[in-house]
Amino acid sequence: MEIKVTVKQLGRKHPILSEQKLDIACNDPKISLKHLLQLIVQQQVETFNSKSFELEDEDYAKIPSENYLNILTDTGKVGFGSIYNEKKANLQKAQENAIQAFEDGMFAVFYNDEQLENLSETIDLRLKHSFAFIRLTFLAGSYW
Template sequence: MNIKVTVKQLGRKHPVLSEQKIEIIYEDSVISLENLLKLIVQQQVEKFNAQSFELEDEDSTKIPTDNYLNILTDTGKVGFGSIYNLKKADVQKAQDNAIQAFEDRLFAVFYNDEQFSDLGQTIDLSLQHTFTFIRLTFLAGSYW
């Protein structure tokens, strides 16, 4: 089943990831948020692990263009498409981290205009709305 996903960060003009389609292995049209997060993480980990780990002397073919460089610096992470850590990602650890991050409110999940606050909430995938993941950041400073 294909779902549409967008990743955003508060206070930024451009989305971190523009809308993209992700194929998850799920047959039913109703799914819990927890299962959806685990399936998305599983798909992304498998995609990451399938990338080649060829060592390169120079990233000349992966240098971003001028207009894209501004978006990369706005997100706080500039990468050139190379993988320097040769370890494969662990699906179970990544899923556990995603669930813990949601419970700790490090990101919010929206389906159309509805925000999800509980991992047990069900989602009707047959509506084919776009999922929006918003990375939340804490303000610096204290109350004292």
């Protein structure tokens, strides 16, 4: 089943990092938020683990063209697609981390502009609304 996901981070110049269509392995259109998070993490781990880890793919001397460099610096992240960590992601640990991060308030999930606050909340994917994941950051400061 295909879903639309937008990832945002508050307080940035360019808060929308990306809008993607993800194909998750789900046949039932009504699922819980916890199951949805597990399916999204599964899809992302499979994508990550399918990337090449061969050493000759990593350190090419790539000099970006002038127009490409401007695009990279506007997004705030300059990278050339190299993967330097050769470890494969552990699916079960990644799913546990995502659930724990949601419970700890590290990110918020919205479906059709309504916040999903409970992991057992049921979502109807037949409506084909867009999901928004907002990464939350804590403010640092002092009292005196």
